[in-house]
Amino acid sequence: MSGTLSNPPTAILDPRLATGDAKPSLGGRLSELMRRRYLSVVSIVGALVIWELIAVLIVRDPVFxxxxxxxxxxxxxxxxxxxxxxxxxxxxxxxxxxxxxxxxxxxxxxxxxxxxxxxxxxxxxxxxxxxxxxxxxxxxxxxxxxxxxxxxxxxxxxxxxxxxxxxxxxxxxxxxxxxxxxxxxxxxxxxxxxxxxxxxxxxxxxxxxxxxxxxxxxxxxxxxxxxxxxxxxxxxxxxxxxxxxxxxxxxxxxxxxxxxxxxxxxxxxxxxxxxxxxxxxxxxxxxxx
Incomplete structure (x- = not known):
């Protein structure tokens, strides 16, 4: 075998490829990513709405x-x-x-x-x-x-x-x-x-x-x-x-x-x-x- 490795095999650089793990399709990854982003945005908006309601309807004190x-x-x-x-x-x-x-x-x-x-x-x-x-x-x-x-x-x-x-x-x-x-x-x-x-x-x-x-x-x-x-x-x-x-x-x-x-x-x-x-x-x- 050669003593040099100018272009290391991809399987060495990525252990998942060496084990043969299947990659999800591009469309599947994008769909999952969009779903996560959507849930994140919804959770942030929901928290802001709850904050607003508590401050206006319950606390009613802008200093507090x-x-x-x-x-x-x-x-x-x-x-x-x-x-x-x-x-x-x-x-x-x-x-x-x-x-x-x-x-x-x-x-x-x-x-x-x-x-x-x-x-x-x-x-x-x-x-x-x-x-x-x-x-x-x-x-x-x-x-x-x-x-x-x-x-x-x-x-x-x-x-x-x-x-x-x-x-x-x-x-x-x-x-x-x-x-x-x-x-x-x-x-x-x-x-x-x-x-x-x-x-x-x-x-x-x-x-x-x-x-x-x-x-x-x-x-x-x-x-x-x-x-x-x-x-x-x-x-x-x-x-x-x-x-x-x-x-x-x-x-x-x-x-x-x-x-x-x-x-x-x-x-x-x-x-x-x-x-x-x-x-x-x-x-x-x-x-x-």
Whole structure:
């Protein structure tokens, strides 16, 4: 057999094809996708209607529970107007929080993948690092806020470090588990078909592990939003957490809900991008998205 594998067999890259699993037809996949999207839209609209009815007919107090219309109105009004008066427009606070999230998440993901890869590849490294990962993983990142403020002050650094601290353990564990759980049969099959050790690792092991790694990244993204909003509560003069805190002090419940709505939309959007990336990497799993 040849020692090189310039065009790895499709069966190696996609374990489902190797087992002969039948693919659903294109029409069937589109129909299922449309049905899911329809149910999602209906559920969202239904939740908004219930919210509106509860606010108008039962609560009847806009300070306690604003209506969806009032929430959207506050969002539109302050999108290009400062709040509080000495603050920044809502679009700027959204931009600041998003940049903090992306930078901290990217740094934490890169570090987590590297550490997880080393733990999966070299057992002594796993034995050395695993106790520290297991020790820090249950700790809430918010517990580090006072310490980070002492170390780094009130600038951007403590916020980004806080996000990074929350992301690293999740991505590390998911990466190590994903690489370790790749079936040995796939690796043996690749070697039997002429793949070198490097090609087996790149084309088979890493590619098979990527979907599970991205799932870990999706979980870490949720932790990132929790961390940044809490950090902006404590030490920030801009950001969605800062706006929500200021709105709460002045009983602007509609603006609080507007800030939460923006966080939800951004979180769903970033998660959708990660799911899209996963579907591109794992075409056989698209029907499960």
């Amino acid at each position: 529970l604003p209506t969806p219309i009032a929430t959207v109105g506050a969002l539109i009004h302050y999108w290009d107007r400062p709040y509080p008066s000495q603050g920044k427009p809502l679009w700027y606070d959204t931009y600041i929080s998003l940049i903090r999230i992306l930078v901290g998440f990217a740094i934490g993901t890169i570090i987590g993948i590297i550490i997880g890869g080393l733990m999966a590849a070299v057992r002594p490294i796993r034995s050395i690092i695993d106790p520290f990962i297991e020790l820090t993983r249950p700790l809430p990142p918010l517990a580090f806020i006072p310490l980070l403020l002492v170390w780094f002050g009130l600038g951007e650094t403590p916020k980004i470090v806080l996000i990074t601290i929350g992301v690293i353990p999740i991505v590390t564990v998911s990466t190590a588990a994903a690489i370790t759980d790749v079936p040995a049969e796939l690796l043996h099959a690749a070697r039997c078909l002429g793949a070198s050790e490097f090609q087996t690792a790149v084309y088979v092991q890493i590619r098979a592990a990527l979907p599970q790694i991205i799932t870990g990244m999706r979980l870490a993204m949720g932790i990132s939003w929790t961390s940044i909003v809490a950090a902006e509560f404590v030490a920030a003069t801009a950001g969605l957490g800062y706006v929500i805190l200021q709105a709460g002090q002045f009983l602007r419940t509609d603006l609080i809900f507007a800030g939460v709505l923006i966080i939800a939309v951004l979180g769903i959007t970033l998660d959708a991008l990660l799911r899209l990336l996963k579907s591109r990497i794992d075409p056989a799993g698209r029907s499960a998205q």
